[in-house]
Amino acid sequence: MQASCTSTSDLTAAPAARSSRLRTALEWGWRIPLAVCLALVLFEAFLRTPPLRVGVSPVTYHPELGYWHKAGYQGQSFSACYSVPYGLDAQGLRPSRGPVPGKKAILLGDSQVEAVMVADEQVMHQRLQAHLGDRIEVLNYGLAGSGADLQHLVLRHLADLDQVGWVVQLVNLDSDVYEANPNNDKPGQRPRARLLFDDPADLDHFRLIPPEPFTGMEQFREVFSGFQLYSYSRAALLPVRRLIREVRQTLKGAPPPPVAGAPQPARTGPSELSWTNLIGAIRQNQKLVTAHGARYLALVWNRDPHLLAEWQRRTAPLGLQTLDLAPALAASGVDPAGVSFPCDHHFTAATHDAIAKVLARSGFFDRS
Numbered sequence: 001m002q003a004s005c006t007s008t009s010d011l012t013a014a015p016a017a018r019s020s021r022l023r024t025a026l027e028w029g030w031r032i033p034l035a036v037c038l039a040l041v042l043f044e045a046f047l048r049t050p051p052l053r054v055g056v057s058p059v060t061y062h063p064e065l066g067y068w069h070k071a072g073y074q075g076q077s078f079s080a081c082y083s084v085p086y087g088l089d090a091q092g093l094r095p096s097r098g099p100v101p102g103k104k105a106i107l108l109g110d111s112q113v114e115a116v117m118v119a120d121e122q123v124m125h126q127r128l129q130a131h132l133g134d135r136i137e138v139l140n141y142g143l144a145g146s147g148a149d150l151q152h153l154v155l156r157h158l159a160d161l162d163q164v165g166w167v168v169q170l171v172n173l174d175s176d177v178y179e180a181n182p183n184n185d186k187p188g189q190r191p192r193a194r195l196l197f198d199d200p201a202d203l204d205h206f207r208l209i210p211p212e213p214f215t216g217m218e219q220f221r222e223v224f225s226g227f228q229l230y231s232y233s234r235a236a237l238l239p240v241r242r243l244i245r246e247v248r249q250t251l252k253g254a255p256p257p258p259v260a261g262a263p264q265p266a267r268t269g270p271s272e273l274s275w276t277n278l279i280g281a282i283r284q285n286q287k288l289v290t291a292h293g294a295r296y297l298a299l300v301w302n303r304d305p306h307l308l309a310e311w312q313r314r315t316a317p318l319g320l321q322t323l324d325l326a327p328a329l330a331a332s333g334v335d336p337a338g339v340s341f342p343c344d345h346h347f348t349a350a351t352h353d354a355i356a357k358v359l360a361r362s363g364f365f366d367r368s
Helices: 008-047 124-133 148-159 173-179 216-224 228-253 272-292 305-317 324-332 349-361
Strands: 059-062 064-070 072-079 082-087 103-107 138-140 164-172 194-196 208-211 295-301 323-326
Touching: 059 148, 064 148, 103 124, 103 148, 124 138, 124 349, 148 164, 148 194, 148 272, 164 173, 164 272, 173 272, 173 295, 173 305, 194 272, 272 305, 295 305, 295 324, 323 324, 324 349
Parallel strands: 103 138, 103 164, 164 295, 295 323
Antiparallel strands: 059 064, 072 082, 194 208
């Protein structure tokens, strides 16, 4: 029988090797995260250099609305056909032209009114105040991505309506009527409150759906949205979020998503739910404004005559004061082809000034 022998050096060599590997792992354990952080910092700095800079999010979580503008924010709006610095005041509004004694006017709407792609002094609220001879201060409560229902909550929670004599709400009909349907919410969008109307014959009653709570995911987005990487990651992950949403709809029994490359059906008209929620929110805005002794005007922007006809039919019983913007601009000599920027659908600075002239000459501001 052969005996095996192990030297003392062999017994001590194995623990020493394990200890050496552990030290190496620990050394690299802090170097790798540090390298990743340094790479992200350098990449963020790289993305902040023109022409790569696309701006960071100008909004923050709001418990009643879901989101609202950051106070005192200074940013830059970039696209293929504009690069414009813009600002928000201490209330999160686009800066006004200047204070004026007496009742104020409010412009309400979506990104067409918010207009971060237009310099502060060229936005329609400042131009309107100028065309009114600075006798009324005009405030801009526009909020990108908002519909008529969220704009109602903006008025209710953020505006001092006792100090307001006039409210003009831009109804961007081509999009607002579709966005009034919560089933059309975009994947990955921020939490937002909604008004839901169950009966088209009863627009005086609605259900208030509050925004989702400020969860850990939203807190992470709140921090991350201050970086250029946030804007790029949203664009990069949009197809992934859309795919996840389509899978969820399929699992719930909804029709499967269309095959890529297959002919797409034409966009169907707005559903009854869409119209009911839109007209209901407009009705609530009208009631809220007039209850405070102010005047309300629905400024309708639309390029679809069928939508406009349906809007007119549904709002006729409300006694709503409206102004159809497209023919008013055409009558002022504005070329319809030049109303928006060539790279997106937003109004140009010249169109903002033309809209302000139309409103100033409309007679709406002649008396409170």
